[in-house]
Amino acid sequence: MGTRASLLITCLVDTLFPDVGRASVAVLERVGVAVDVPMEQTCCGQMHQNAGHPADATRLMRRTIAAFADAEVVVSPSPSCAAQVVAHYPHLAERTGDAGLLREARDLAARTRDLSTYLVEDLGVEDVGAPAFPHTVTYHPTCHGLRLLGIADRPQRLLRHVPGIDLRDLPDAATCCGFGGTFAVTNADVSTAMMDDKLAAVTSTGAEVLSAADSSCLMHMGGGLQHRHSTVRPLHYAEILAGVRDDDARRSAPTLEVTR
């Protein structure tokens, strides 16, 4: 033991996808990491930055830096939000001309990773002891993890160790699903056209489950799947690593429901 990690849970997971947060905690604790969740964190500011409001984004960056001031390692289930910290915070801080802030931003960036990188590179673990998941899964590598963080195929490497999993290649996997944050609203028609092609690729694999690392992109694609009455289920890869009940993943009929 002795390994500690602070969870950058992200506002989206915290508010809309708590299962992904719990799954991340479950996986980290299973491999012997003591997890803490700084409660002063809210939103990393990516939405504001990408919508063209750098002052608001800077405000939220200051808050995030303060929230994680004492963290040894910051781990996030979302590569996109981790990329905001790693790739964009230093630029945002630089633009303020505040040398102290820039130092802090760089320091936080150096301590921050996405979950798959933390597991595979920092801990050297690919087999996280996941329970069996005897299902067909296709994995969409989300853009910011792929291109801003360079997480490569780490999530897939983790998934390949899940007993029983049948991981199928997604055609044109590296093509954006069309989410893009506010892009999905400001350019809704283009976003939907991109999503249509992505979902056609997903469906062509015959997989029961669509997995990815960003809940935002999964929300977009999952919302599209549901809108089309598809039986393909979206799951964050951490949820598979943590363990999802068989019945649930295999389910094709839309009539089951889970007790809350």
Place this chain on the structure above:
Amino acid sequence: MSARWPEVPQDFPKAAKVTLQDEQLRANLGHATTAIRAKRGGVVAEVDDWEDLRDEGAAARDRALRALDERLVELEANVQAAGGVVHWAPDKAAAQRIVVDLVAATGSDEVIKVKSLLTDELELNPALADAGIEAHETDLAELIVQLGGDRQSHILVPAIHRNRREIRDIFREHLPGAGDVSDDPAALAEAARRHLRETFLRVPVAISGANAAVAATGTVAVVESEGNGRMCLTLPRTLITVMGIEKVLETWEDLGTILRLLPRSSTGERMNPYTSLWTGVTPGDGPEEFHLVLVDAGRTNALADPVGRDALRCIRCSACLNVCPVYERTGGQAYESIYPGPIGAILTPQLQGLDTAPTLPWASSLCGACYEVCPVKIDIPKILVHLRGRVTAETDASGKGHHAGVERLAMRSVARVMDSRPAYEAAQRAGRLGLSLLQHGNGRPGRLPGLKGWTASRDLPPPEPSFRSWWREREATGGAPSVGGASPVERPAAVGGAGAAGSVPLEVVVHPPGGRPGVVGGPGVVGRPGGAPTDPTRTAGDDA
């Protein structure tokens, strides 16, 4: 005559809505970009030091741009020393006037043209037409666009939106001597060749753009695939080259770097078939008169922006278009500019002014595929975000524009909420409440009136108690679960141990159909769309 671009300001979402309906266009583009992406991928993979070469390319362009004033004066001196004449055009109107006057002075009422983006940017053909001068495009794709009264949709392949059957129909109707040409590519090329050959031999004035110019020697470069450019550059008596001031390079070595990067990135070839280089005039060999028109037209403004200026490195290869998932679906015409795609989204607003293209910086999902392939490493997503910031700052200042009003207020109030833990947590609870009410109202989650663009094609996830509420309760009970009686996750002693299935409680209670109509909607609604309908770490009865 090619069609003019519509009056500014551009409205990308609106233009894209129209082009997205064109299924033939999408099929043509998908086919063409997929093929060229594969070709590029193959030839780039052959170069072991490709990443180093990209760094060198970026450095070569930056060296020239950082001392642009000195390089341009050096270029002017060397071109004039070699017998050329240099003209300076601060803007579009000046460039049009200079070129029209130069052509008029030759007495010719026709010009032949080498494919040139800049002359399209400057709307030179309409300006020549107004002066009674007919411009003949000689690049095959430009010719197709010109004959069809169409607009360009790609930097390298302006008629990429057309398939060969459409091109056959354009030729049959508009190309002199085409007759009932077939849609066989060789037959189409032959028909164009016969028509163009006669034109090359007749017209005494040519207009070209330039891919680069070497300041140290006064040498100008044009690269192409067809050889029609070479005809224009060598046969006529007078050659007028129109070049953006940003295209200058410091040295011959820098040109070598660019010439290694360009064809692989552009056409997916190891080397382009024709590279024409000339320095001033050479008696008895090629044009007797050479004019170089150096055009600013917004480039100095772009250079003044420390982030945006990197866009001026662009060598117009079009690799970013070919990998862009937005471009591939909308086509180039949705950008309503001669520079479409990712590079157009950062170049057009900077060259024309942000107020004329306020939506273009948003015409991207910021996926980053463009930056990955750019041979001169322009961080296009970074510049897009930077320009978004400039647009919103301008609308903040004026209170008018695309991103003023409701959106600005909403973003600011969200930032305020997010910057306060109590406000954030209260909003989480309020948001869940709001969604619950909506679900009760129509039985389908997430049809929010304010998010029509989202919910027209996607459903929203139903509400859940927040992660932090679960975490807080767990912490309060010393790491034990708040409800359900068992730890949500047992902690195994060993990492990656066998039999770990037993370490995660997976007990989930599944209701029969119709159990809770308030949460489950009509057919097809399976739990929440964006994640597991069940929580792997949640025990039955949790939050119930």
